Amino acid sequence: MKGTAARMGxxxxxxxxxxxxxxxxxxxxxxxxxxxDYSYQRQLELxxxxxxxxxxxxxxxxxxELQMNQLQQQSNKLQDQARKALSMGREDLAREALGRRSSAxxxxxxxxxxxxxxxxxxxxxxxxxxxxxxKVDAFRTRKETIKATYTAAEAQTRINEAFSGxxxxxxxxxxxxxxxxxxxxxxxxxxGAIDELMASGALDDAVGGRRDDIQSELDMMSASSDVERExxxxxxxxxxxxxxQLEGGAQNGAxxxxxxxxxxxxxxxxxxxxxxxxxxxxxxxxPPQQAQQPQQNQQDQQPQQTQPAGLPVSDQPGLQxxxxxxxxx
Amino acid sequence: xxxxxxxxxxxxxxxxxTAELNQLDAALETAVEQGDEAxxxxxxxxxxxxxxxHGSPLPPDILESSELILPHxxxxxxxxxxxxxxxxxxxG
Numbered sequence: 001m002k003g004t005a006a007r008m009g010x011x012x013x014x015x016x017x018x019x020x021x022x023x024x025x026x027x028x029x030x031x032x033x034x035x036x037d038y039s040y041q042r043q044l045e046l047x048x049x050x051x052x053x054x055x056x057x058x059x060x061x062x063x064x065e066l067q068m069n070q071l072q073q074q075s076n077k078l079q080d081q082a083r084k085a086l087s088m089g090r091e092d093l094a095r096e097a098l099g100r101r102s103s104a105x106x107x108x109x110x111x112x113x114x115x116x117x118x119x120x121x122x123x124x125x126x127x128x129x130x131x132x133x134x135k136v137d138a139f140r141t142r143k144e145t146i147k148a149t150y151t152a153a154e155a156q157t158r159i160n161e162a163f164s165g166x167x168x169x170x171x172x173x174x175x176x177x178x179x180x181x182x183x184x185x186x187x188x189x190x191x192g193a194i195d196e197l198m199a200s201g202a203l204d205d206a207v208g209g210r211r212d213d214i215q216s217e218l219d220m221m222s223a224s225s226d227v228e229r230e231x232x233x234x235x236x237x238x239x240x241x242x243x244x245q246l247e248g249g250a251q252n253g254a255x256x257x258x259x260x261x262x263x264x265x266x267x268x269x270x271x272x273x274x275x276x277x278x279x280x281x282x283x284x285x286x287p288p289q290q291a292q293q294p295q296q297n298q299q300d301q302q303p304q305q306t307q308p309a310g311l312p313v314s315d316q317p318g319l320q321x322x323x324x325x326x327x328x329x
Numbered sequence: 330x331x332x333x334x335x336x337x338x339x340x341x342x343x344x345x346x347t348a349e350l351n352q353l354d355a356a357l358e359t360a361v362e363q364g365d366e367a368x369x370x371x372x373x374x375x376x377x378x379x380x381x382x383h384g385s386p387l388p389p390d391i392l393e394s395s396e397l398i399l400p401h402x403x404x405x406x407x408x409x410x411x412x413x414x415x416x417x418x419x420x421g
Contacts, residue, residue: 009354010361011332011376011397013413018398124336131338134389142392165392168333176336179401 022167032159033152036143039163043136046170050129053177057122060184063191064115071108071194075101081214088221097214107194114187121180128176135169331393332380336401339393340384350379350397361409369406377402 008016029035078101085093142162146155330347333339342350353376360368377399387393400409 009351010358010409010413011350011354011399014400015333015395015398017412017414019394022394127338128336131389135392138390138392161394162392164394168394168398172333172335175401179336 018168018171019164021171022164025167026160026163031152032156033147035159035163036146039166040136040140040143043132043139043166043170046173047129047132047136050125050132050173050177053180054122054125054129057118057125057180057184060187060191061115061118061122064111064118064187067191067194068108068111068115071104071111075104075108078104078214081218084218084222085214088218088225090217090221093214093217100214107197111190111194114190117183118187121183125176125180128173132169132173135166139166330397331387331395332384332397332399333395334377334380334399334401335404338389339387339391339395340380341387342380342384346379346383350376350383353379361406361413364406366406369409373400373402373404373409 025039026032026035029038078097082094082097082101085091085097139162142158146158146162150158330342330344331339332342332350353372357369357372357376359365360372380399400412404412
């Protein structure tokens with residue numbers, strides 16, 4: 001038995017199984033022409049079923065599409081958070097965000113694979129539905145011809161042909177529906193599991209509806225760094241005014257102090273450009289644009305000043321200068 | 330000769346291709362009997378490829394039963410085994 005089967009081959013054996021099925025159904029019918037009507041009813045039912053199958057797969061596919069979009073958004077958001085955290089020097093937070101992004105991405109990859117499968121099933125089932133429709137139309141035509149032309153006895157052979165032809169198609173489509181249903185069920189289970197994950201907070205917490213922890217920490221950090229920046233700016237404005245005279249006066253006396261403060265702007269001439277802060281400096285040296293012209297006069301007048309001012313010029317202004325610039329930027 | 334690939338439709342295949350198809354079919358059957366999954370997948374893929382290469386799709390409004398029927402392309406070995414017994418896979 002097994003030997004015979006082996007020689008027959010898979011293709012033949014499968015086709016015999018289909019034929020046996022069709023014959024069994026035919027044998028149940030007393031009047032062969034009754035078979036035609038009964039079979040046609042079943043074909044219409046199957047058509048409805050396969051169309052419903054296509055719609056089910058499409059619905060399932062759309063649900064997966066939505067989930068994929070959600071996951072993609074979450075993944076993008078986590079990436080942004082990681083970047084922001086890193087720019088604020090919070091590598092720990094960036095690491096956490098990237099970790100969550102990676103698990104969202106894993107879910108996404110799996111969904112994508114199954115999504116492609118669903119798309120394939122939808123396509124196949126759509127084509128199967130179209131093929132079945134054509135066969136059912138052909139069957140109806142042939143059914144009318146047989147009924148009109150032949151007696152019950154004569155019709156038998158032709159009915160058998162039509163019936164086995166359509167029943168093979170119906171068997172094929174029936175299996176295709178079954179496969180699509182299985183795939184859809186798997187997909188639904190998967191989608192359901194992801195929904196549950198999101199509802200439980202494992203994914204949702206990372207990114208979803210309620211304010212997530214990474215985001216709130218980033219917000220806090222950026223709020224407090226705004227405060228710090230403004231504070232620093234205010235401090236800068238204050239130190240830019242009053243303290244310069246005090247520092248200058250303390251080191252070099254009233255006259256030299258002004259030169260020391262200004263030295264970093266234009267090491268040589270600045271000492272005389274000090275107008276506003278340097279009471280002893282003559283008014284004619286004050287305008288910055290004219291600084292070049294009075295040069296000779298200034299140098300004549302202040303030979304002693306430049307030398308003692310030399311050291312403070314490089315040291316003292318540096319201390320004031322750096323924090324101010326840093327704060328403004 | 331009309332050959333059906335399940336899930337794909339019917340093809341009219343030239344009789345000249347029969348010998349080659351039978352050879353591939355024998356390999357498929359051996360793989361199923363021996364439970365050799367890799368050989369099964371390879372044999373099925375080859376067989377389907379040959380049918381597609383040698384056959385032309387039958388217009389869908391032609392109502393004829395097929396002489397040979399092949400499993401669909403993603404079939405597992407288990408599905409093919411069930412297909413060979415008449416319980417199981419074929420509905421109705």
